[in-house]
Amino acid sequence: MAEPVLRVSGLEVRYGRLPALAGIDLELDRGEAVGLLGANGAGKTTLLNALSGFLKPHAGRIEFLGRPIAGTAPHAVVRQGLLQVSQERDLFGELTVLDNLQLGSLARAPQNAARNMERVFGYFPRLRERSVQKAATMSGGEQQMLAIGRALMAEPRVLLLDEPSAGLSPLFVDEIGAMMRALKSEGEISIILVEQNIRLAARVVDRFHVLRAGAAVAQGVAADLEGDHGELARNFYL
Ligand SMILES: Nc1ncnc2c1ncn2[C@@H]1O[C@H](COP(=O)(O)OP(=O)(O)OP(=O)(O)O)[C@@H](O)[C@H]1O
Ligand SMILES: [Mg+2]
Incomplete structure (x- = not known):
């Protein structure tokens, strides 16, 4: 078996004394897309920010391409090929x-x-x-x-996408979904996709984890995201 591109183990993040992530384990293989689902405040963005160096973990390991990167500055993480598209997009507006x-x-x-x-x-x-x-x-x-x-x-070797469909009309959601599928089919880039839009996630991810209150409480494969989302939503978002 090839080494995973990204391996996270026992990751803990705190804001002051408040725990935000309580021991997250995650692996991402080359060309794989993994979804992160969960309600508002579950810790999805916190996890992405810890991976890309914006937050320093309190405990745990992050290995990217076999090298430990937990606590590495964001610009250095980017240079190694781990890129985050934040919820705020952070463009240069002018x-x-x-x-x-x-x-x-x-x-x-x-x-x-x-x-x-x-x-x-x-x-x-x-x-x-x-x-x-x-x-x-x-x-x-x-x-x-x-x-x-x-x-x-x-x-990028790894692309972290934080709710790319948020606030977008169906046509744009389709376009972004098609783009993520194309990236995946090329097989070079691994993707972590945070999404509230389960239909979109189902089109893109191979597997998913569900976060709740900073812990990974469930996981599944893409097929689990198809069909009736009612039960899924009740189980995962309430
Ligand atoms: N800078 C911060 N200082 C203190 N608490 C924070 C900070 N950033 C986030 N939190 C808290 O950490 C928890 C997780 O927040 P996070 O932004 O990771 O959630 P999320 O799953 O991305 O939610 P959403 O779906 O609304 O984007 C929340 O309770 C939030 O209030
Ligand atoms: Mg968020």
Whole structure:
């Protein structure tokens, strides 16, 4: 068996004295997509922020490509190929689409910027049409596409996506779902997808974990997410 790309064990995070993650274990293989489900406040974003270095774990291990990275600064984690698209998207609003994409390639793979930009435009043709528009004036869905595109400019090995469908119309949700499926079928990038939209998660992930109050309380495979979501929602979100 090949080593997992990402291996998390016994991860604990606290905000002051308040526990936010209480011993999370997680593995992610090359080309695999794993979902993180759970109610508001369950700790999903906290887990992503700990993986990408924005939060220092209180205990536990994070191994990325076989190297321990827990407590490593965010810019160094990015340089190693672990990229997060945050819930806030964090775009440079006064800069154009092109500039935002260019900045994404600075940390990693600047020499491949032109090629990677074509690849991003292939996923999201709308970004090419709007390449000289300021990011701040784009719609919510377009900004989400740009944030994902900017992360792809850095040739991630692991992509952390925090509720990419939040606030988007069905058409944009479809486009982003299709893009994640395409990425997955290419098999190079591993994905951790935080999603409230179970239908979208079912299209993308191989497996999922459910977080509740900072603990992983259930897990399953994609097929468990299909069909009637009523029971799933009752079990996982209440
Ligand atoms: N900076 C912080 N300081 C103190 N508590 C925090 C901080 N950030 C998050 N928390 C708390 O940690 C818990 C988990 O928050 P987190 O943002 O990880 O949840 P989430 O699962 O991403 O929720 P959502 O679906 O609403 O985005 C919540 O109770 C939240 O109030
Ligand atoms: Mg969150």
